[in-house]
Amino acid sequence: MKPAPFDYYDPDSVEEVLDLLQQYGDDAKILAGGQSLGPLLNMRLSTPQIIVDLNRVADLEYYKSDGTGLRVGAMTRQSTLEDDTNLRTTQPILAASIPYIGHRSIRNRGTVGGSVAHADPAAEWPAIMLALDGTILIRNTTGTRTVDASDFYISALTTDLKPDEILVEIQLPNWVKTSGWSFIEFSRRHGDFAILGVATYLTIENRRCTKSRIAIIGGGPIPIRTSKAESMLIGETISDELLKDVSEQASKELDTDSDMHASADYRRYLASVLVSSALQEAAARAGESGGQ
Numbered sequence: 001m002k003p004a005p006f007d008y009y010d011p012d013s014v015e016e017v018l019d020l021l022q023q024y025g026d027d028a029k030i031l032a033g034g035q036s037l038g039p040l041l042n043m044r045l046s047t048p049q050i051i052v053d054l055n056r057v058a059d060l061e062y063y064k065s066d067g068t069g070l071r072v073g074a075m076t077r078q079s080t081l082e083d084d085t086n087l088r089t090t091q092p093i094l095a096a097s098i099p100y101i102g103h104r105s106i107r108n109r110g111t112v113g114g115s116v117a118h119a120d121p122a123a124e125w126p127a128i129m130l131a132l133d134g135t136i137l138i139r140n141t142t143g144t145r146t147v148d149a150s151d152f153y154i155s156a157l158t159t160d161l162k163p164d165e166i167l168v169e170i171q172l173p174n175w176v177k178t179s180g181w182s183f184i185e186f187s188r189r190h191g192d193f194a195i196l197g198v199a200t201y202l203t204i205e206n207r208r209c210t211k212s213r214i215a216i217i218g219g220g221p222i223p224i225r226t227s228k229a230e231s232m233l234i235g236e237t238i239s240d241e242l243l244k245d246v247s248e249q250a251s252k253e254l255d256t257d258s259d260m261h262a263s264a265d266y267r268r269y270l271a272s273v274l275v276s277s278a279l280q281e282a283a284a285r286a287g288e289s290g291g292q
Contacts, residue, residue: 074113
């Protein structure tokens, strides 16, 4: 199929983009890498009157570290981060997750901002944003605002973004050296969307867990943090029995349904298995970094 007719704009500044969004509102759609929007247009699941292409907005393609952490412009390509070997030390869970995003040809075009804003519940970036307490910088013609990742995802493919706003940057805090991490994803084939995926992040000091994050994708209409399961780890010494209880609690926090890929019961079972494995791996890495 071919897309329904639309008017096309390719501005070269953020200000021009925002002026167009203010003018057209809900009638406009942003085109970033096009890896998600393109198929929706071709299948006429999305029929916007206006397409605003960001690919000439050079100011949105960057990433840099400062005193607070890593800042990534919305139009930064997935493959640009994948090819930076320094991220394996400065943001290891991010570096480990990017190769799961589709295939290399998709990562060459797909953008960080596009993935975060598209809000597919099985996509990798939302899990990383939740596990690392990421924040999202949003802008319109009147100013900017910052939203925590935990408040950004509303429902399937729906976020806190307003029709006149664009996501301009994502922010991840500095890596804590006593932290451990894991990213595990289960899919039918490499490059497919996850049937279920888990990102875990633990900080361990004096053998006790002082911070825990468990983010799950593919387990419901939005990516989630299993807050009750996380709280069970705080102040505790990691043990096999504790991790078993935590993983079972995490599976109970999923709001999942059956579909053509897996039943709800299977996803809950898979969550308990993957969360247990991910926490064991994260705890081991925290120990290697001197946290235990």
